[in-house]
Amino acid sequence: MQGIDATLFELVNAGPSVPAWSLQFASFASDFLPSLLALALAIGALFDRRWRHAFITAMISLLAVWLLVQAIRWAFPMPRPAYYDLGIQWVPQGIRPGFPSLHAAGTFTAAFSLWCLPWRFPMLAALTVAATVAWSRLYLGLHFPSDVVAAAMLGALVSILVERGIRLIPRIRTSPASAGAPRARLRSRIRRA
Template identity: 50%
Template sequence: MTLLDIQLFVWLNAVPGTPAWRIALAAAISNWLPALLVLLLAAMAAGRPAWRRTLWAALVSLLIAWVSVRVFREYLPMPRPAALDIGTQWLPQGERPGFPSLHATGAFAVAVMVLRLHFDRWGAAYVVAAALVALSRVFLGLHFPTDIVVGAMLGALIALVVERALVARQWRVLRRAAAPS
């Protein structure tokens, strides 16, 4: 974390005079939007093979994101702002490390997968939702901006790698199907 990271955090973090409705909205975005996005994806997958494929790819990306963040936090434990007495923390978070943000990593892993497999309004909506989730974490005092940026980049990278693996698998299946018996 740098001085710029701390300055950005202080600028984005909600202060005690922030209206309660803004804190409540940010908490709802942080706590509920990630699950709602996955549930929406599951609903769209019902009866639609292309969306079913997206759901499974997003879930694989989410699992890899979770494991990756756990590894980062184990070997590079960076404190959260509250542990350094910086800013105001609006939700209980405990003493666990905050780098990178699991919310940002997971949200962007799912969003970038949806964007890559459905380059349309749904993909754009998922990326905007992921950005809202990520920003809410800084606003609520739970992460530094660097935690969010690295989490978003890690999530996007995971989605791209999973998507490339899916494409490679499809090519292998198609080649086997086209091969003479």
């Protein structure tokens, strides 16, 4: 897998002859698109309860993903391309582990949090943003393709599990009360008999 990862990385990583605007766009995508996506979610939450649900899902999911990425990086500290002297790193990252990509995990988490909306366009637009962020991390030489693929899968899994968990909360709250109602009816029937 390492060979395929390195080959794909070298295909996407920006070389020395790329135009300056492409590096500026990749830096913008990497640094600002995740925040703009979060801002769009927050604005939507101000106006619609379904967007509020998606926003709450995204915020809880982002916290969970951040914790998971930190745990994975601590347990399995896989180096970034710079460690192997591969490609050009256009942004300094130091020797921190890179698997999975936190930037990609966060944006894919926020994007998949929108799957609960009745409209598909917001999620597709957010997935486009997330894919652009993932591309920028490769283009700038900061991650291997496996880092961003794992991040996308982790983001999708966590946001879907969190959304399902949030939907269960009202059922759990009403469960004891509704479970007590049949017993009360049964007791009243026994008393009448």
